[in-house]
Amino acid sequence: MSMLSEPKPAPDRSRGGGEPAIELIDVTRRFVTADAKVTTALRNFTMTVGKGEFTCVVGPTGCGKSTTLNLVTGLARPNEGTVRVMGRPVAGISPDIGFVFQADALFPWRNVLDNVAAGPMFRGMSRKAAHEKARDWIARVGLHRFEQHYPHQLSGGMRKRVALAQTFINNPKILLLDEPFSALDIQTRTLMQDELLSLWSDADASVIFVTHDLEEAIALADKVHVLTAGPATVKAVYDINLPRPRVTADIRYEPAFVDYARLIWNDLREEVQKSHNQATAAAVQGSEP
Ligand SMILES: Nc1ncnc2c1ncn2[C@@H]1O[C@H](COP(=O)(O)OP(=O)(O)OP(=O)(O)O)[C@@H](O)[C@H]1O
């Protein structure tokens, strides 16, 4: 028998757990490819994110994580089921939603100041007011000396800081992040995780953060959703009852953190293995004459 005390499900927290901000209810999403093959990415997928809650989604590669985010943005529509944001069915792309992608999504031809000011200007703010607001946000992410730099003159970590400023300046009520830090080295990554938590704690946004990295998920989240190998359903939901504010580089050495990692990995490992077996079987089938 294990000597470890297993983490218990947490009761509703002061952040989140109340009214839902994002709901996917019994959603199925299929794709038809050019050769008329049907792929079911999500099946009977149900997930709720409370207002102000930080939710992480982990699951094997190709299982349907990005598809889930696309349904919330309105970029994709469900074949079956319902997707609601702030109680309303998703219809089109909402300005209340901020999205940070895995790849850089900065405008390469604009300097940092104009990249960060882009959102407010797009919404009709004057150039002067947008620049003033952008300067504040650039300072908040520690880049005040780099306002005139272009994206190619910045490091990967600095570009992510610009992306966070560019997103948070719009005061999003819903924030979706798709493996935003996966291309960064581990030190920069933990700094960015802390930066994100600090911005989030001031912003009152409801977050879905997709990652392959279970430790990243536990360090950041109020709740971790584990998805099954594709077609994705929610296999399990864990409440992460670790105190805030968190320093992500340190929290991973806490005994409770290690308990969570062990417990959730037991669930995730099975799905990663299944996904690997599916990929191997598909490759063998594809190579048969
Ligand atoms: N536009 C599309 N057309 C056809 N199939 C698609 C499309 N988008 C996604 N898929 C398929 O749906 C499944 C889920 O894809 P999705 O991108 O959501 O996975 P993921 O979990 O984000 O993967 P990763 O961790 O590698 O980013 C995959 O089998 C993928 O091939």
Ligand SMILES: [Mg+2]
């Ligand atoms: Mg993806």
